[in-house]
Structures are given as structure tokens and as C-alpha cells.
Amino acid sequence: MNKITIINGYKEYIKLKEKIIILDNINISFESEMMYGIFGKSGSGKTTLLNIIGTIDNLTSGTITFDNQEINGMKKDTIADLRMQKIGYIFQDFYLNENLTLEENISQPMFINPKFNKKSIQERSNLLIDMVGLKERKKHYPNELSGGERQRVCIARALANDPDIILADEPTGNLDKKNEKIIFEMLRKLANNGKCVIVVSHSNSIFEYTNKALKLEEGKLIEYE
């Protein structure tokens, strides 16, 4: 089933009265149980594409649908609900709250989900912490963790509300090879468990784990199997 579909996607920026085309005529569908790797030169628009898929940026023109629901024209609150329920985001720079513990960072998205109460938040947090192998570190703060551990926290946080779609923007950009492998394996596992995982990465190792590779070049998206 197509989770996300982009039709005639176009994105431009105007900078100093000059038009810069980032994405041009993007037509793509992303499915469940698949892992996609997006690659390309620096500045080719990979992060922009990911942000658009994640509804944190907008297309200049074109449509994007989630489970056959069109995003264009949706109310802000509805889009917010969509993000809460269906999308989990993992960043290169982690974006963890340095003043909250690991456990608190992971559970943060659950507090606005009406299906959770205090007890179930606690239970799910413990489950996710176990899943990423950081049980002994749950009361620690992010600055007490290594890069790899932080990224694992980010994965756990992204999975807080059990979303269908996981978006990862250079998740291993700040990690060594060993940790990179751990992260990619975790992401692959998520895809195997039914999620739609879309990863932007410079690393060639990603292609060992992806079902499809997508190259962004001069605003165009080229698919590779």
C-alpha cells in the first residue's frame, strides 16, 4: 500500500531575487515494509525532499498524499495530528533536549497522544529503551551518551507513537562505521516490521539495507533498484 505519494512535486526558493529550483517534477510513491535511500551531491535538495515528506516544509506546487489523504489544504492542526500519529523523524544533529533524561526525551511525543496515559507512557518508554539497548542509561542525560547512543535514543523517540513512516536525515553523519552499522540495521529491522523507512545518507553502506535507492540530481529524482 502506498503510504506517501508525491505528484508533480516542485519546490523553489527565491534568494536575492534569484529563483533557485530545488525539486522539479517529482513523482514518487513510498510504500510500507520498504526502506528507501536518498542520495546525491551536497545541496541537491535531499533534506528538502525529506522535510516535505515529513510535512515540515511545503511544496511550491504539486500534491502530496498520506494514505490517499491530500495534505494540500489540510488544516494545521490536522497536519499536526498526522505528524504525531504517522511520522517519526530522526536527525543528523539528534536534536535531543539536553536538560531532559533519555527516558524523558523518548516519552515526550507520547504526552499529546490521547491513547496514552501516564502508566502506558512509562511502559512504552521502557519497551523502546530496551529495544535500542539502553536500559542501563535511561536516567542519563544526552551529554553523558556517545554519538551512537544518542542516535539510538532518537530512533526510540521517533518510534514513540508507533508511526507508519520513519524519516531519517543523515542519521549516521556524525557516527563511526561501527555505530553506523548498528543504526542502519535498526532501521532495516523497522522496515521489516512494516514501516516505511526513508533515509537520506551520504554513506554508500546504506545500499546494503535499502530496497530502493533514489538519486536527486538537479532537482530530478532517479530511481535505482
Place this chain on the structure above:
Amino acid sequence: MNNMFFILLKRRMKSNRKKNIALLIPISIILLFVFFSNLFYYSLEQYINSFKNNIELRTISIDYFNKDNFENIKHKIEKNDNIKMIVSEYERAPYSLSYCLQLANDNKDGIVFLKPINIKVCPEVIKGRKITDNDKYVVILPNKIYANSEIKDIILQNEYTNCENLINQEIDIKFENDVIKKFKVIGIYDSEIYKETETLYVPAEIIKEINNELGYTPKNFKLEVVVDKIENLESVNNYIYDNNIVEKNTLVEEREKSFNNDVSFIERETINESNISLDTFKLIKSISYFLLIVSIFLFLLILLVTDIDKVYYSSREIGLMRIQGYKEKQIQLLTIIENIIISIISFIISLILLIIIEKIIWIFINNFISKDYIGITYNEIKNQLFYIKDIPWNINVINISITFIAMILLQLINTFIINKYVFSKTISDNLKMK
């Protein structure tokens, strides 16, 4: 708002605690400044108003020598609408000097002034009642009396007699030739507000009666024209001159020359003193008002700047919350309540500091600046105008409450508007904001 919201709020406060503690400092300092300006302005206003209410400052004294002229002068003056009353004639000192046996210190006879009064012009009493037209041998006392032994000199003393317990009792007042009259104490006025410690108010007719009984033949007479407001003093004065009610004569020495002549003149002292007082009051009030405005302006500015700084500081966090699905309304509520809590804490800190510093200033003033002296005569008003100890330094609860409410509303509006700006950006812009 449910339990989850409070957990989130607690987390947010924890998350931003370093920033919040840093913000407490400027907000507390500026609030303290606002409180002090407020205290200064309103305390001075009270002090100045008490001066303005002072009968002495509203009185034009007219000396004249021909008793027959009195009714004529009085009739002409009374036509002015700003005249509160004209105290009927009485002879100048020493006739009005009396010995009040029960009010003396150290078993010495204390000298007090008897001042004629009537229902129109009577000091406000803090106990008992005012003098009415039907009263005869009644008296209104100051609550703190210092009966001094010299007419003109006011001796600085630590002790005074508290008269409040004398209400409804009779006191003896001794006049010349050992004539003693009993007066019933019907009222007590506040000697600090009226700046009088040796003036007893008795019905005007009684003064006349006693003068007759004692066989006083006044050499000269005095009219005391009490004006309704201190601001009208000059205009009434000019009215008197412009209508040739009295001749212009401003030198005291002239009085001696004109002793056997029918020349009337107005003593200038009160008007000069009052004018100087009014001008100085205006200046002091302007300065304090300016300080108050500046403090309020700075307060608004600091609040705005700290809010902007705070929201920018947490804009990345807001972006992250938006990615996680937090709605604008939820984020607004969290940030607004958080900022209000910080403001309330700052407010409490400032208030505590205000009380402590005020007490320290009070101790300092009492022990190092002012002498223990509470009475003044109107001739010495100019030197006593800003007797710090006499200023009622009171924290005005209403103003504090208004400041509190204004602060809460400002925080609400500031945070809401700044958040709106953050929300107007895309989430990716929020994440990049520094």
C-alpha cells in the same frame, strides 16, 4: 488542562531552568525599580497633599489697626468664591498664648497656642468630633503635643505628651492674671499631618469672650483668610489688592511705622512660602512622576526583550515539538504559563527585596538622618518641606496589585505574539533559529 499537561509543564520548566533562572534576575531588578518609583511617587503625593491641606499654608494673614474697619474688610473679602472662611478678629500674640497645665512636660507649665476655629475650617479629627457652632468651652488637641517654653523657638525634643487618652475629659487652660478656664476635649487631630504640636483649636467666640473678660484691648488685629485650596492663594491675594481692600505693604517694618495709622497690609510670608512650596512640590512631583514613567517603560522593554530572547532560545525546541505533532495551541499554553510562572516568581522576589530594603532605609533614616522632631511652624515650612522622616513611606497595595495584573497580561500578550511569529516560520526554519 489535565494531569499530562502539568507533567509537560514541569518538564518544560526543568528543561529551561538555567535560562529561566537567568531571566529572573533582570525581571526582578526592573520590578524592584518599578516598586520603588511607585513608592516614592505615591508617598510624596500623600505628603504633599497633607501639606496642601494644612490650614497654615492656605491662610492669608491681614494685619490692620482700626477695629471699625474690620466688618468692612471682612464683607469685601467674603465676596470671593475661593474663601473658605475668615477667622474672626483676634489679637496677635501674646494674647493667644495660654498655659495648659495638664499638657506640660516635667511639671513645668507648657505654653500652647489657642487658635480660633469654627465648623467651616477645622482640622480632620482622628478621634472624637469637630467643633460645631453651638460649642462653647470645648477644645481639639493634637495627638502629640509639645508644649514649649518659648514662643518662637521650637526646641527639638524626644518626648512629647500623648493626648489621645484625654478625649472627653476636661483640661485646665490658664491665662494671664491666673485666670483658669476648663475646656472639654472633644476631638483629637493628627499632629503629624497638620504639622502642629502646640496649637489647640477652640471656638472663635470663646477667644473673644476671654479677651473681653481679661480686658484685653488689642493694639492691632489680625484677619486670617483661609482659602479653599492652596493653589488659589495667589489669586485671592491679588483679589484683595486689586479691589483695594488693603493697601500694598510688604515689609514688616512698615507695620511699626503704621502703628498709629490706619494702614492695613497683608503679611507676605505665607504666600511666599506657599508659592515656594507649590513650585517645589511641582518639581519634586515631576521628578518622581518621570522616574515612575521611566521605570514602567523599562519594565515593558525588559519583559519584551526577555520574552523574545526566551522564545528564540527555545525556538528549536518548539520546532521539535511541532515535528512531534504538538499543536500551536498546546505550545502557546505551555510557554505562556511557563513565562507567567517565571514572572510571578520574579514578582515575589522583588516584593520581598522591597520590604527588606524599605526597612533598611527606614532604620537608616531614623538613626542617621533625621532628628526626632515632629512639629513645625509655618514660618519654618520651607526648611522642613522634605523632612524624610515625615513622609509616609507606605507600600500602596492597590498599585502593587495593578502592577501584578499588568505584568501577567503583558506576559500573556508578549509570549502569544512572539510565538505567533515563530509559528509563522516553517518547522525547518524553527530548527535553524538561534
